Amino acid sequence: xxxxxxxxxxxxxxxxxxxxxxxxxxxxxxxxxxxxxxxxxxxxxxxxxxxxxxxxxxxxxxxxxxxxxxxxxxxxxxxxxxxxxxxxxxxxxxxxxxxxxxxxxxxxxxxxxxxxxxxxxxxxxxxxxxxxxxxxxxxxxxxxxxxxxxxxxxxxxxxxxxxxxxxxxxxxxxxxxxxxxxxxxxxxxxxxxxxxxxxxxxxxxxxxxxxxxxxxxxxxxxxxxxxxxxxxxxxxxxxxxxxxxxxxxxxxxxxxxxxxxxxxxxxxxxxxxxxxxxxxxxxxxxxxxxxxxxxxxxxxxxxxxxxxxxxxxxxxxxxxxxxxxxxxxxxxxxxxxxxxxxxxxxxxxxxxxxxxxxxxxxxxxxxxxxxxxxxxxxxxxxxxxxxxxxxxxxxxxxxxxxxxxxxxxxxxxxxxxxxxxxxxxxxxxxxxxxxxxxxxxxxxxxxxxxxxxxxxxxxxxxxxxxxxxxxxxxxxxxxxxxxxx
Ligand SMILES: [Zn+2]
Numbered sequence: 001x002x003x004x005x006x007x008x009x010x011x012x013x014x015x016x017x018x019x020x021x022x023x024x025x026x027x028x029x030x031x032x033x034x035x036x037x038x039x040x041x042x043x044x045x046x047x048x049x050x051x052x053x054x055x056x057x058x059x060x061x062x063x064x065x066x067x068x069x070x071x072x073x074x075x076x077x078x079x080x081x082x083x084x085x086x087x088x089x090x091x092x093x094x095x096x097x098x099x100x101x102x103x104x105x106x107x108x109x110x111x112x113x114x115x116x117x118x119x120x121x122x123x124x125x126x127x128x129x130x131x132x133x134x135x136x137x138x139x140x141x142x143x144x145x146x147x148x149x150x151x152x153x154x155x156x157x158x159x160x161x162x163x164x165x166x167x168x169x170x171x172x173x174x175x176x177x178x179x180x181x182x183x184x185x186x187x188x189x190x191x192x193x194x195x196x197x198x199x200x201x202x203x204x205x206x207x208x209x210x211x212x213x214x215x216x217x218x219x220x221x222x223x224x225x226x227x228x229x230x231x232x233x234x235x236x237x238x239x240x241x242x243x244x245x246x247x248x249x250x251x252x253x254x255x256x257x258x259x260x261x262x263x264x265x266x267x268x269x270x271x272x273x274x275x276x277x278x279x280x281x282x283x284x285x286x287x288x289x290x291x292x293x294x295x296x297x298x299x300x301x302x303x304x305x306x307x308x309x310x311x312x313x314x315x316x317x318x319x320x321x322x323x324x325x326x327x328x329x330x331x332x333x334x335x336x337x338x339x340x341x342x343x344x345x346x347x348x349x350x351x352x353x354x355x356x357x358x359x360x361x362x363x364x365x366x367x368x369x370x371x372x373x374x375x376x377x378x379x380x381x382x383x384x385x386x387x388x389x390x391x392x393x394x395x396x397x398x399x400x401x402x403x404x405x406x407x408x409x410x411x412x413x414x415x416x417x418x419x420x421x422x423x424x425x426x427x428x429x430x431x432x433x434x435x436x437x438x439x440x441x442x443x444x445x446x447x448x449x450x451x452x453x454x455x456x457x458x459x460x461x462x463x464x465x466x467x468x469x470x471x472x473x474x475x476x477x478x479x480x481x482x483x484x485x
Contacts, residue, residue, distance in 0.1 A: 002184070002185040002186075002347070002351055003165075003183070003184055003185070004153060004162075004182070004183045004185060005169075006150050006153055006180070006181050006183065007171065007178040007179070007180045007181075008144045008145060008146055008147065008178060008179050008181065009144070009145040009176055009177070010125075010143070010144060010145070010170075010176075010178060011142065011143040011144070016140055016142065017177070019129065019130070019140075020104075020129065020170065020172070021172075023068070023104065023129050024102070024104065026061045026064055027068060027072050027102055027104055028102050030053075030061075030069065030072040030076070031072050031075055031076045031079065031099050031102050033053075033076075034049055034053055034072070034073055034076035034080075035076045035079050035080050035083075035096070035097055035099055037049075037052075037053075038080035039080050039083060039084065039095075039096050040096075044077055044080040044081045044084060045077065046073070046074050046077040046078075049073050049076065049077050050070065050073050050074070053073055054069060054070065054073065057069045057072075057073075062131075063130045063131065064129075065130055066131060067106070067107050067109055067110040067128075068104060068105070068106070068110065068129065070107075072102075072105075074105075075102065075105065079097055079099060080097070083096075083097040101171075101172070103169040103170065103171040103180060104129070104169065104170040104171070105167055105168075105169055106127055106129075106167065106168040106169070107166065107167050108166040108167070110127065110128050110129070111125055111126060111127045111168050112125060112126040113164075113168070116164070117157070117164055120158065122144070122146075122154070123143060123144055123146065124141055124142060124143045124144055125141075125142055125144065125168065125179060126139055126140065126141045126142070127139070127140055127142065127168070127170065128140070142179075144179060150181070153181075153183045153185075156183070156185065157183065161185065161186055162184060162186065163183070163184045164181060164182070164183060164184075165182035165183070165184055167182065168180070168181065169182075185351060187350045187351065188304075188351070188353035189353060190304035190352070190353025192212060192304050192305055192306050192353075192354070192355065192440070193211065193305060194209055194210060194211045194212055194303060194306075195210045195212065195307075195308065195403070195406070195440070195444060196208065196209045196210075196300060196305045196306070196307050196308065197209075197307075197308040197399045197400075197402035198300055198307070198309055198345075198399065199309070199310060199364070199398045199399050199402065200336065200338050200342075201395060202238060202239035202332060202333070203235065203236060203237050203238065203239045203240055204233040204234060204235055204236060204395065205233065205234045205236055205296050205300075205341070206231070206232075206233050206395035206398060206399045207230075207231070207232055207233065207299075207300070207399065208229045208230065208231050208396070208400055208402070209229065209230045209232075209305075210229045210230070210447055212440065212443065228447075228451045228455075229400065229403060229447065229448070229451055231396050231400070231462070234295075234299055236292050236296060237292075238289065238292070238332075238335060238336045238337065239332045239335070239336065241288065241289065241292075241335070242331065242332045242335035242336075243332060245283060245285045246331060248283060249283075252276060252279050252280065253271065253276070256270050256273070256275055256276055256279075257270055259275075260273060289335075289337060293337055293341050293344050294344065296341055296344075296345070297344040297347075297348045298348070300345055300348075301345065301348040301349050301352050301354050304353035305354045305355075306354070306355050306357060306435070306440065307345065307349055307354055307355065307356045307357065308357050308358075308359060308403065308406055309342065309345075309356065309357075309358060309359070309402070310358070310359065310360075310361040310364065310402065311358045311359065311360055311361060312338055312339060312342060355435050355436075356435075357406065357435045357436055359402050359405040359406065360405065364397070364398045364401045364402060364405075365384070365394050365395075365397050365398040365401070366384075367397070367401055368386040368387075368388070368392055368397065369397055369400035369401050369403075369404060369452075369462065370386070370390075370452050370455045370456055370459055370462070371386055371387075371388050371456075373386055373387045373388060374387060375387075375392060375397065381394070382394050382395070383463065384397060386459070390459035390460065390462075390463065391459075391462075392459070392462045392463055393462060393463050396462050396463075397462065400448075400462070403444065404448055406436060406441060406444055407444050407445035407448055408441065408442075
């Protein structure tokens with residue numbers, strides 16, 4: 001199920017504002033205490049924590065609606081669980097998770113859910129954050145300030161394409177209160193119109209696209225000349241962006257330094273000062289990056305497609321920089337939002353009826369996609385040379401090889417030139433047909449073979465330029481292991 005949450009500002013009276021603040025404090029206290037206990041005693045189970053803490057907090061906060069106590073304990077269990085998971089992976093460095101803020105969770109019975117979902121154009125909610133004893137609960141009506149995005153999702157609810165989740169979250173941000181509605185959207189079932197492989201690089205995303213004939217039966221009389229994967233790149237400039245912002249940040253540090261000099265001649269760490277943070281915030285680096293990530297995701301998911309991409313590890317940057325050393329390049333690689341692009345694409349893909357298929361990244365840019373021979377490095381990092389003589393652009397080789405990996409040819413050859421590694425057939429059993437229908441796999445095989453045949457005569461299509469500039473910034477365009485073994 002696909003989730004979208006939409007925050008809508010609440011028109012809160014002074015009285016309710018005060019009340020929500022005090023409820024937030026109580027709620028946060030419960031979450032913090034339970035999280036600490038759970039992590040310390042390695043007891044993260046929700047029902048176990050409920051048994052241990054529910055009556056304690058009912059007594060401590062008799063005015064709090066019992067539904068909120070239940071939710072606070074449950075939320076603590078979730079936070080503790082994910083913290084333990086992070087710690088298991090070695091990603092958490094603190095002894096306890098730091099719970100800075102919470103969103104108050106109102107379950108079905110603590111707000112007017114039933115009434116709300118029957119409305120054609122809901123404009124207010126009623127919440128019951130406190131209990132006034134004897135099962136009577138204090139009920140507050142609050143007006144919403146709905147916006148376009150909310151109406152768009154509400155429209156989907158009315159058309160039966162989405163459902164409103166019964167839990168409502170109330171959240172404070174910069175002294176304004178928001179209701180967060182969660183919509184469960186039914187993924188679309190669409191006929192796939194193309195197969196797209198993409199590969200994320202430092203400054204570009206390389207794309208290979210094959211448009212599928214509307215029905216597979218048309219394959220018999222397809223027009224061969226159109227059946228060659230299209231290769232292109234989307235400019236992202238994440239690396240350049242990182243470099244530019246790095247320079248600006250350094251300039252800010254230099255400018256601020258004199259103001260933070262210590263008597264002994266040293267400087268306070270400028271980057272941890274408020275002044276610095278304020279100025280960096282104004283640069284809007286994150287906003288720009290997020291914008292570009294969305295742009296890439298939109299381009300890749302425009303039409304329903306089978307999207308093929310590399311299997312990234314949990315921390316793709318780490319494996320890339322292991323042999324890069326310290327310094328600027330390392331910083332730039334860390335700035336490329338690999339995981340983020342993958343997640344946004346996956347999310348958009350699901351919403352728009354596309355499907356994502358992962359292939360192993362093994363030797364994607366070390367094999368000639370035409371001859372399946374080993375590629376050697378040239379003095380231009382972008383360009384590789386096939387042992388048969390022609391040049392291949394590294395990015396294009398990579399996406400073309402991803403396409404091959406979907407086909408039976410790819411499974412058989414797996415590693416393509418002399419098989420040094422046994423193929424684990426079990427790994428591929430069943431896997432092949434769950435996402436990509438068998439006919440399409442066969443079709444792609446034909447298309448790739450067709451492309452191969454025509455490219456054998458003019459492999460220049462796969463090369464973007466000749467390697468004439470000697471070692472221009474060695475690793476500039478692609479932060480990955482070198483081509484030669
Ligand atoms: Zn070749």
